[in-house]
Amino acid sequence: MATVTGTPTTQQNRTRNRLILGAVAGAAVAALAAGGAYWWQDRNEPSQASAEDCRLAQHIVTEGAEIAAGPAPEAEKWWKETGDERRATMDDGYLGAKISRYEGWALQTAKNSAEAPPAKDVKSLQEDARGHCADSGVTLTLPPLGS
Numbered sequence: 001m002a003t004v005t006g007t008p009t010t011q012q013n014r015t016r017n018r019l020i021l022g023a024v025a026g027a028a029v030a031a032l033a034a035g036g037a038y039w040w041q042d043r044n045e046p047s048q049a050s051a052e053d054c055r056l057a058q059h060i061v062t063e064g065a066e067i068a069a070g071p072a073p074e075a076e077k078w079w080k081e082t083g084d085e086r087r088a089t090m091d092d093g094y095l096g097a098k099i100s101r102y103e104g105w106a107l108q109t110a111k112n113s114a115e116a117p118p119a120k121d122v123k124s125l126q127e128d129a130r131g132h133c134a135d136s137g138v139t140l141t142l143p144p145l146g147s
Contacts, residue, residue: 047132049092054138056090057099057129064106065143068116075110079103095132098125102142109145116146 049057060082067075082103090096102125109116126142133140 047092047094048135049090049095049132051136051138053090053092053095054133054136054140056086057095057133058138058140060086060099061102061140061142064102065145068106068109068113068145070110072107072111075107079107092132095129098129098132101125102129105145113146116144119144 067078105117122142122144129140
């Protein structure tokens with residue numbers, strides 16, 4: 001009995017097919033890696049608030065800096081009204097959370113100026129909040145609270 005071996009043409013076809021399948025598999029892996037890298041980077045970016053949300057945020061923090069120097073009962077009233085307005089009109093909840101923290105600091109400072117947050121904490125919050133307004137064209141400025 002004679003053993004049948006592949007002809008040179010059959011061997012060339014197998015090699016070509018393996019090369020094609022390898023190239024397709026490599027392209028698929030590269031596409032998955034690129035998609036994964038895009039997802040990873042996008043996942044770590046802050047949400048982007050609208051210009052309207054960022055203008056509202058700036059209005060709130062400007063008022064907050066003024067209220068922090070005023071009487072505590074007035075600050076308490078402002079804090080409640082501003083919180084209601086922010087929750088009702090601001091679409092970006094992540095920016096709203098940052099601004100809410102500043103509102104609380106303003107109230108706390110009005111009640112007891114010795115408990116004002118350190119300037120570095122306000123600066124850090126400002127940088128976080130600015131990340132949400134990067135595409136809106138609005139630059140948020142959070143004034144330091146207290147003396």
